[in-house]
Amino acid sequence: MSTLLKMLLLMLCCSQTVLAFEPGLAGFGLSVNGSRVPFNIFSISLMPGETAELKLEQAGTVSASGGKLEGSGKQWRWRAPASSGHHTLQVKAKGSTISLNVFVLRPASNIKNGFLGEYRMGEYQSQPLKGLASYQKPRGFIEVSKELAELQVSPHFTLGEFLCKQASSWPKYLILSEKLLVKLELTLQLFEKNGIDTSGVVVMSGYRTPWYNQSIGNSTKYSRHLYGGAADIYIDSAPRDGRMDDVNKDGKRDQNDAKYLYQLVDGWLSEDQETAHLRGGLSHYRANAAHGPFLHIDTRGHRARW
Incomplete structure (x- = not known):
């Protein structure tokens, strides 16, 4: 094989089409x-x-x-x-x-013995946390067919990305906060402005049913995931291997990458007065045997950090 041909093949193999981020x-x-x-x-x-x-x-x-x-x-x-x-x-x-x-929405009054149709929901707390409206029992749920799961609900997210991870047949059900969608989209814009490729953003955990939340050992009965107002995310753009990217460019892929994302979001929310309506929780987590490091974002209505 000629040297020129080898160079052309190398250029073809290594070339990547980089699409500009469109905020939509x-x-x-x-x-x-x-x-x-x-x-x-x-x-x-x-x-x-x-x-x-x-x-x-x-x-x-x-x-x-x-x-x-x-x-x-x-x-x-x-x-x-x-x-x-x-x-x-x-x-x-x-x-x-x-x-x-x-x-x-499918009304929550249709839940019988902890099931909505054949979908296992479990039970929500009868009284809202500290009397807050954001922790009232849900009024209803989005019914999701296999086809509807592919629906684009915002410029960069589909409905199915927010489904609970529990095993079940179709249809499935979820809650999806409009404020969470806005906050996630603005977060992607923030990351892109700081040189982070968000094309591989992953919603590791979105909505959770009370039953599933308990089954994975989460003792928080008022988790924002239960109310459709929280998402655990990580960036998996290059290489796409199911783990957080080296977003802070220190040559390692560890909790410091999640911490870096946390610092970007926390600084933005602290400085931008126009995001007051998106106040909520923010935290970063280290990897364990089940998953890599990730960032938690929610819209509980007041500032919370842990």
Whole structure:
């Protein structure tokens, strides 16, 4: 083989297509029930029959895959149907589109003897922690089919990434906090600004049922995972091998990488006054026999560090 051919083959084997990070920001202002939608793909949850009030900063159009839609210009209203399921609202303005997933929840009142259908849930605490609204028993759950698990719920996350790890048949059920989605997306933007490739971000643990949380030995009966408001994540971009990358560039892959991510997020949240509504817990964990180091992020409503 000629030297030139060897060089060409080496260049081909070693070349990698590096895709620029796309934050997926919304191209216009939209709020739903008073909360701003910052991304061109986003998701909310409603109980059957509840209403979503949409306000656009510029006049636009809205189309819906189901439910009852009315309005025009900057003001729109969508009423959820009486049965649970997934619907899509396409909101268009200024030549841009926001795809809004709306999950109509399966009511928690359908849980019988700790099961929602054939899916084992366990039992939630009857009284919220310290009377906090964020720890009220859930009103309902997103029903997830195998196909729906692939649905993009924000620019960089799919619905299935947040499913509980317990073994079960389909459908499965979960809760997914809108604030958590926003916080995770902004966290990825923060990491990218600091030179971290987030293309391999992994949600190691998202939603957990009370039954599963207890089965893995977690004695915290009010874990934010049970309320769909927490995620344990790590960066596994290069090499993709199921472990945290060397994000702090010290030549090692250990808890210091999770600590580095922690320091970035903690500094950002402390300095940015606009993230007050995303206050929550933050911690980093070392590796053990079951997993590598990871970062815990939640949206409990008040600052917590451990």
